[in-house]
Amino acid sequence: MTIEEIKNLCKKYGVYPSRSKGQNFLLCEEALCEVVEASDIKSKDIVLEIGPGFGVLTKRIAARAAKAVGVELDGKLYAAAKDILKVYKNVEIINYDILKLSEEQLKELTGGSYKITANLPYSITGSFLKKFLTLKYKPDLMALMLQKEVAERICALPGDMSLLSVSAQYYSNPQIVSKVPKECFYPVPEVDSAIVRFEIKKTENDADEKKFFQIARIGFSARRKMLKNNLFNGFKGMGKEIFIAKIEKILQEIGLKNNARAQDLSVEDWKRLAEKIEI
Template sequence: MNDTANPQPVKALLGAGEIRRLAAELDLRPTKTLGQNFVIDGNTIRRIVAAAAINEDETVLEVGPGLGSLTLGLLDAAARVVAVEIDPVLAAKLPQTIAQWRPERTGSCDVVLADAMRITELPAQPTALVANLPYNVAVPVVLHLLERFPSLRHGLVMVQDEVADRLAAPPGSKTYGVPSVKAAWYSQMRKAGVIGMNVFWPAPKIASGLVRFERHDPPATTATRQEVFAVIDAAFAQRRKTLRAALAGWAGGAVLAEQALVRAGVDPSARGEVLDIRAFARIAEAKNPLSA
């Protein structure tokens, strides 16, 4: 008896020809303003979906589905997809594309016409975020979604490779900065690979990076997220300054900044680039001696 299971047939995904045909039907000319670079390689879509480690019972939030290449791959893996699209032409076309390519899944995708930076509610609570994000808004979109939708437990985003390095950077590294620290408030971010330029249409001038994240609880602190983020912004506003100098404006003077740093157990002569999210939370908490 042969115990080898029959492999499941590989479902077709949109390729370069299909993407260009859809664009021609819509008289679509991809714009840099909306960061429209469409994936035209099925194997890249399969790689992204596999790296996202989606369970078949999950609801996936996709931002910027575009012409639907990634959407189809996500529908093959997840129970439901909520696709948020800012372009009304693309949002209107996506259900038609799903009906043609995945007719059995037409009821499993909610298309939301909206700006991802402004959404506050969705038709279903997403458990995972998987998206090819426009380079110019990738970080604020990720931070907004993690803040607004605590149901997001994990995900994978494709961003500019340099941004991927920043999101996943550890304290003390050259690329560690505001995106790294703020992302660490919500989750553990790890770089999961690099995607070349030739799998997109139009091809971008730089490579893309995959960043995988797993949500964790924020640091235990009496300070609010807004208070902690204010410290982070001040600490990195002038990277070469010591924390005593960089936080002077935030604290109301260099002396008060030093006092808060000492209470938090942080060297006033250190720089923000060496501190992790827990240290920033301690500093925010120590600004008020009564709460330290």
């Protein structure tokens, strides 16, 4: 779709794209195809699309999936999508805030088995990932257009890890499919984007989830400090020398250096650490 076509649709439906709402419409055909391919849509799939806008991506989803469910917060874009997509019998558009969608509503819309595809507003990325990665009815897969910097943080390797990457990689296997320049959107955003594919882990994590994230949050509390010092400050239950010696022993047992920092640990390292630390 061209910029002129998008502008004409905005005029027709009285839509004024809002930067604060992350309303940047994807134009590039190549990027649209890459999002669809990353979604790995099969003929029996139900696909949840966040922010269908003018239905450019929705049409491609509907051509492959059993059903496409678009969740649109903006009232005018909801009306536009309903009108544009009315000829598609396997498309349902609802006017709702995706972050307020309950598990019961989600199950009613999708049957509990679904995939997610979205050109996600940057402002809700963190809240969105926290919600859908921790649901009882998690998606089978997500293909999301995200801010490039955030995508790179999510997919980071040990040495550059953050609490965000640890959290995302605890529940899924994220991978950057491709990077999308800002010029592929209208209006043009300030930053480039990237398509990230999240393959949701099917098996239950063997770690104590509450304990895992408690220790990880403490570990990342002061990024420049060594992990053992952050852990001491978070668990002041014994003398520093005794505690540090105990932590150093644990770090050695799991194959880490005494001067390791939180960003050096993989998800598996955090799991082993959580198993050995007594809270």
